Amino acid sequence: MGVFNDLKGRVVKDILIMCSDGLIGIKEAIQAAFPKTIQQRCIVHMIRNSVRFVYYKDLKIFCNDLKTIYTAKNEKLGFEQSQKVKEKWKDKYPTSLRNWEDNWDAICPFFSYSEPFRKIMYTTNTIESLSSFRKYTKTKSVFPSDESLMKCLYLATQNITKKWTTRYGNWDMILSELSIMFNGRI
Numbered sequence: 001m002g003v004f005n006d007l008k009g010r011v012v013k014d015i016l017i018m019c020s021d022g023l024i025g026i027k028e029a030i031q032a033a034f035p036k037t038i039q040q041r042c043i044v045h046m047i048r049n050s051v052r053f054v055y056y057k058d059l060k061i062f063c064n065d066l067k068t069i070y071t072a073k074n075e076k077l078g079f080e081q082s083q084k085v086k087e088k089w090k091d092k093y094p095t096s097l098r099n100w101e102d103n104w105d106a107i108c109p110f111f112s113y114s115e116p117f118r119k120i121m122y123t124t125n126t127i128e129s130l131s132s133f134r135k136y137t138k139t140k141s142v143f144p145s146d147e148s149l150m151k152c153l154y155l156a157t158q159n160i161t162k163k164w165t166t167r168y169g170n171w172d173m174i175l176s177e178l179s180i181m182f183n184g185r186i
Contacts, residue, residue, distance in 0.1 A: 001025075001029040001032065001033065003029075004029055004030060004032075004033035004034065005033060007033070008033060008034075014034060014036065014037075014185055015030070015034045015037045016037065016038065016178065016181075016182050016185060016186075017037065017038045017040055017109070017121070018030050018034075018037050018038070018039055018040060019040040019041075019042055019121055019122075020039070020040070020041070020042060021041075021042050021045040022041070022045065022049070022099075022103065027039055027106070036185070038109045039105075039106050039109070040106065040107075040109050040110055040121060041103050041106035041107050041110075042122070043070050043107075043110065043122040044122065046070075046099060046100060046103065046107065047063065047066055049099045050062075050066060050096045050097060050099060050100065051063065051066075051096070053093065053095075053096065054093055054096060058092070058093075062089065062093070062096075065085045065088065065089070066085065068081045068084075068085065069081045069082045069085060069100065070107075070110065070122065072111065073111075074111050075108050075111040075112075078107075078111055079104070082097060082100050082101070082104075085097060086101075110122070112181075113177070114173070114174070114177055116168075116169065116170035116173060116174055117174045117177055117178075119168075120168050120174070132156070132160060133153060133156055133160075135156075136152055136153070136155075136156040137149070137152060137153070137156075140152070
């Protein structure tokens, strides 16, 4: 809640869509601070949570079955696919799809977006790419000074953030879609 209040203090007036993982309390916090925000669950996190205990030999088939859920054309078909996948795997992995059922209300908005929009909305991995700082610092056991560490992290940030400024395909179409979905809020 503190983060959202800080954003409001920095003159953020509205958040249209929030894609997040299953952090406890985030749904309530965003609803309190920005009540018009659409909550979207990160599909990549949903997949990760589902395959956590799936045997490696079943992983490819299981992931292909999960893909039928989040690539469905609409919410009804997505729900039907989730039931089919649950039925198929219920004996071997009875709890793997519980996360999908428990969070269906936060997955549903995903189905109202167009295909190009879904490609940029299905994950929070852009933000999580900051965790790759470890890649740049783990090879050095000790930095000679705080300044050398700061320089290393600065250069790592330059590499990581290159992806953040790349243009998404079909952005004009996505912007039009957003303008229609959020009439008067853009």
